[in-house]
Amino acid sequence: MEQPSGNNSANAGNCVKVVERTFVPNIRNRAAGGTFSGSIHAVASHSISVEDFETEALPYLNDIFRTASRITGDKSSAQDLVQDVYLQAWKSFDRFQLGTNCRAWLFKILFNKLHHYHRARYNSKLVKDAEEFLREVAAYEPPVPEQIRDEEVLMALDKIPADYREVILLADVQEFAYKEIAEILGIPIGTVMSRISRGRKLLRIELADIARGYGIRNMKEGGR
């Protein structure tokens, strides 16, 4: 049996292309180990072209959109949100730490916006309910249906609270390391681990429920 394929570092999407930029003297580059001691201003942003930014950031558009779409549950809102993310990223591109993970940085902006504008989706009562439910069914381990349809997986994913859904998307779809997920979401790594474990279990339970409710389709006879 093999360890799952894929490599977190290979998926890191490091922005290695050096973008020429001009900083005013009172700003120390974080990449050089310092911190920004002054405000970033227009002189800096003018020396970075939109084309440079697009080259760095647009390759991750699919990943950002798919994640936004699954969290908001609405393609139209997701499109607006993703556009906001890229505009925000462009405006603060000066503050992006060169040589670090551009993909993770975009995801951090995405989740900042999601948490800010979509607080209603992050309903703590839902999380408490889910945790209570998990305590009640601690010993229950539903089998994963033999046939998994995309529609059923997405339906199950949509049913679990957003706090859990987001870690599953970041871990299982985007294949970020736990440490990166902790940084993106601004939560301790222990919380990431427990949410992944609980989220995956909730997903298995929801999927089993859906499979029972709809009947596992016989692909050969019934078509899809």
Next chain:
Amino acid sequence: MTPTEHDRPRGCTTTQELVDRYLSRELPGDIAHAIEEHAAECPDCGRILHDRRRLAAGVKHAVNAETLPFELEGRIRESLRSRRGGASIFTLEPRFRFGYAAAAMLLIAIAAWGTIRYLSGERPDRITTYNPQPEKRSIPATPVSDVLRLGLSDHVHCAILHRQGDSRMTLEQMNAAVGSDYFGLVQLVRSHAGAFEIVSAHRCEANGRPFVHLILRRGENVISVVVTRKQGETLRTGAVASADSVPPVHMRLQDIREFDVTAFETDRFLAFVISEKDEPENGAISRAIAPEMRAFLGRVNT
């Protein structure tokens, strides 16, 4: 070392406690290896690991099957350009504000002077070229990789996750399954399939999109030939006269693992040949079937 009955419960407990971290590749190599060894010997843990791995792959596939809205990339590029150099003067440091304000005042004064001259009948000797038409920007087409993913998505869903290639249909069953519109397609592909045998042909649907799907096998090797009607997509990237003249496009794409996808198009259809990576027959079959299949699809009723 085979676990003893005494060791087994502890091995199961440890494995099941660590399975989430194992799946996320968060365990050191030796511990991950120990879990694999235990799962290989313990049917319960082996099943758990297999199920969870399958579900993680299913989640990844389902989420990644969603295609980017056609216009979004163009919208973002437009909005970035509309804000090019759009920093507000109020975001500038005070020592720069005066300079920018002075420059702005000078520009306003020049514009006002020019306007006054123009209105008073004085015309400049030379008119600076100015194009009042907004800059035309072509909306970027769906990336070719996304077009190829349409076929890959159906292959992964149908041939890999649902193991449709495990079946053995007769020619009559396959012709009946694809329907009268596509009668003859199975024979066409079979005549160019080489050592591969067509084991299944059916109509299916992935993410709401209908496909005609032929599955070819040679031992454990599986190739899908997939056809779908276009919904505005194209493989054309330049000024190519017709869809029929676009040569087959090949890409290696990552889904639950790496696949080789070749695609070609007609005015109304996209056709894909999908295989595991490095399958030499992928290119050979694509090249062989493309001319005849284009002619065949041209005859399919609208």
